Amino acid sequence: MPARVELAGFFIDGMMMNTPVQGAQIIDGVVLSQKLRAEVTLRVQALKARGITPGLAVVLVGENPASQVYVRNKVKACQDSGLHSVLEKYDADMTEVALLERIDALNQDPSIHGILVQLPVPAHIDASKVIEAISPAKDVDGFHIASAGALMTGMPGFWPCTPYGCMKMLESIHFDLKGKHAVVIGRSNIVGKPMALMLLQKNATVTICHSATKDLKAMTLQADLIVAAVGKRNVLTQDMVKPGAVVLDVGMNRTPEGKLCGDVDFEGVRQVASAITPVPGGVGPMTITMLLVNTLEAAERASQSHA
Ligand code: GUN
Numbered sequence: 001m002p003a004r005v006e007l008a009g010f011f012i013d014g015m016m017m018n019t020p021v022q023g024a025q026i027i028d029g030v031v032l033s034q035k036l037r038a039e040v041t042l043r044v045q046a047l048k049a050r051g052i053t054p055g056l057a058v059v060l061v062g063e064n065p066a067s068q069v070y071v072r073n074k075v076k077a078c079q080d081s082g083l084h085s086v087l088e089k090y091d092a093d094m095t096e097v098a099l100l101e102r103i104d105a106l107n108q109d110p111s112i113h114g115i116l117v118q119l120p121v122p123a124h125i126d127a128s129k130v131i132e133a134i135s136p137a138k139d140v141d142g143f144h145i146a147s148a149g150a151l152m153t154g155m156p157g158f159w160p161c162t163p164y165g166c167m168k169m170l171e172s173i174h175f176d177l178k179g180k181h182a183v184v185i186g187r188s189n190i191v192g193k194p195m196a197l198m199l200l201q202k203n204a205t206v207t208i209c210h211s212a213t214k215d216l217k218a219m220t221l222q223a224d225l226i227v228a229a230v231g232k233r234n235v236l237t238q239d240m241v242k243p244g245a246v247v248l249d250v251g252m253n254r255t256p257e258g259k260l261c262g263d264v265d266f267e268g269v270r271q272v273a274s275a276i277t278p279v280p281g282g283v284g285p286m287t288i289t290m291l292l293v294n295t296l297e298a299a300e301r302a303s304q305s306h307a
Contacts, residue, residue, distance in 0.1 A: 023270045023271045023272075023273070024247070024269075024270040024271075024272075024273040024274055024275050024276040025173065025274065025275040025276075026270075026275075026276060026277075026278055027169050027172065027173060027248075027275055027276065027277045027282065028278075028281060028282075029165070029169065029277060029278075029281055029282040029283055029284060029285045029286045030281050030285050032168065032169060032172050032286065032289075033285040033286055033288075033289040036168065036289050036293065037077075037080070037081050037289055037292065040081045040289075040292045040293060040296055041081045041082055043296055043300070044081055044082040044083055044296060045082065047296070047299055047300065047303065048082065050303065052299055052302075052303050053082075053083070053084045053111070053299075054083045054084065054113050054114075054295050054296050054298070054299035054300075055083065055084035055085065055086070055111045055112045055113050055114070055295075055299070056074070056075075056078050056083055056084070056085045056086075056112070056113070056114040056115075056116065056140065056291075056295045057085075057086050057088060057106045057109075057112045057114070057115050057116070058071050058074050058075055058085065058086070058087050058088070058116050058118065059088045059090070059099070059102065059103070059106075059115070059116065059117045059118065060087070060088070060089050060090070060118045061090045061091075061092065061094050061099060061117075061118075061121050061122060061125065062090075062091070062092035062121070062122045063092060064118075064120065067118045067119075067120075070118060071087060071118050072087075073288060074116070074288055074291060075087045077288045077289075077291070077292055078292065078295070081292055083292065083295060083296070084111065086112070088102065090102075092122050093122075094122075094125075095124075096124065096125045096126060096129065096130075099117075099121075099125060099130060100129070100130065100133050103115065103117070103130065103133045103134055104133065106138070107133075107134070107135040107138060110302075112138065113138060113140075113295055113298040113299040113302055114138055114139075114140030114291075114294060114295035114298045114299075115134045115135070115138045115139070115140070116140060116141050116291070117130050117131070117134070131143045131144055132144060132145060136157070136158075137298065137301070137302065138298055139158050140158055140161075140291060140294035140295045140298055141158070141160065141161065141291070141294075142157070142158040142159050142160035142161065142164070142194070142294065143160065143189070143190065144158075147159075147160075148189070148193075148194070151194055151197050151198070152197055154201060158294050158297070158298070159194065159198065159290075159294070160190055160191070160194045161286075161287045161288070161290035161291045161294065162190065162191050162195075162229075162250060162283060162286075162287045162290075163191055163194045163195035163198055164198070164290040164293075164294075165283055165286025165287050165289060165290045166195060166198075166227060166248050166250070166283060166286070167198050167199075167202075168286060168289075168290070169248060169277060169282075169283070169286060170225070170246070170248075173246070173275050175225070175246055175275075177199060177202035177203060177204040177225070178202065178203040178204070179203065179204075179205070180204045180205070180224040180225055181204070181205050181207070181222055181223050181224050181225070182196075182199045182204040182205070182206050182207070182223060182224065182225040182226075182227070183206075183207045183209060183219050183220050183222070183223035183225070183226050183227070184196045184199070184206065184207070184208050184209065184226075184227045184229065185209045185210075185216065185220070185226065185227065185228045185229060185230055185235060185236065185263070186209075186210065186227075186228070186229035186230045186231075186250070187208055187210045188229065191229040191250055192208060192210070192227075192229050193208070195227055195229065196208050199225070199227075204225070207219055207222075207223075216235075216240070217239070217240045220236065220240040220241060220242075221240060221241070221242055222242070223241075223242060223245055224242070224244075224245055224246065225245065225246045225247075225248070226241065226245055226246070226247050226248070227248045227250060228247070228248070228249050228250060228251055228262065228263035228264050229250035229251065229263070230251060230263050231251055231252070231253065231263065232251070232253065232263060233251070233253045233255070233261055233262075233263065234263075234264075234265045235251070235263040235264070236249075236263060236264045236265065236269060237265045237268055237269065238265065238268035238269050238271060238272055241269050241272050241273055242272075243272045244272075244273070244274045245272070245273050245274065246273065246274060246275045246276070247264055247269055247273045247275070247276045247277070248276075248277050248282075248283060249262035249263055249264040249266070249276070249277050249278070249279050249282055249283065250262070250263065250283050251263030251264065251279060252279065252284065260279060260280050261279055262277075262278075262279030262282070264276070264279075266278060266279070
């Protein structure tokens with residue numbers, strides 16, 4: 001067993017950060033989430049004082065066990081921060097037409113400011129049809145084509161929660177992206193592509209790597225920032241990281257022993273990186289936090305448009 005690194009603490013922005021005596025600063029997603037959720041709670045109270053309670057509808061079709069946990073956590077997070085939330089659960093044999101009708105009703109419902117259909121949906125339902133049926137004004141997942149287009153063109157819109165959470169983590173360590181080389185590993189519509197656009201918007205030079213990238217290590221070794229979002233263990237190892245780089249780990253995987261882990265070889269990479277997110281306790285909690293932020297924002301925008 002290698003000796004455990006002693007942990008010391010210091011404060012950034014009033015937040016306690018756990019920092020190894022040697023190696024990378026650990027960016028704690030739980031602590032940052034607590035801070036941001038406290039801000040959400042205050043803004044929710046201010047809206048409630050004006051007679052508006054931000055509301056999120058979470059729709060789950062089928063019995064996917066992981067999805068059941070995710071939606072429960074989302075609804076609980078809403079309750080903890082004072083938002084109204086409804087969880088609508090439907091059998092796996094719900095028709096696409098019936099789901100589209102439910103979305104239409106939620107689009108019209110003034111007590112609902114955000115609508116989230118948990119993915120994946122059963123195979124007989126076209127997920128893109130469902131996402132495009134959600135009103136862009138209530139698209140708090142940021143998956144609608146209108147939201148993607150807004151992000152691409154720098155217009156106001158909802159940002160997908162996971163990469164948005166990553167941006168908040170970089171902000172929390174005062175990482176100035178201007179002129180930095182950022183390498184994003186993964187090109188999903190939910191994380192990789194929006195992540196690259198957000199980094200570009202902050203004036204980073206961005207490279208997107210994926211399964212067909214010829215020499216991943218040659219790319220990552222040039223990076224000042226690496227975001228790993230592939231969904232595969234040990235995609236990023238110590239020998240692939242330039243000393244002092246910042247590493248964000250979006251992966252959610254299991255070791256053969258069943259332990260939760262990310263895409264990054266955490267113990268190896270923390271020795272060379274200047275800052276790194278752990279799994280669990282890193283990007284994961286930030287995703288739900290940014291869902292709360294988006295829902296609150298949707299309610300604030302709706303209240304302004306009706307003012
Ligand atoms: N399934 C896995 N992650 C997500 C998410 O962030 N939003 C939705 N709607 N479904 C998911």
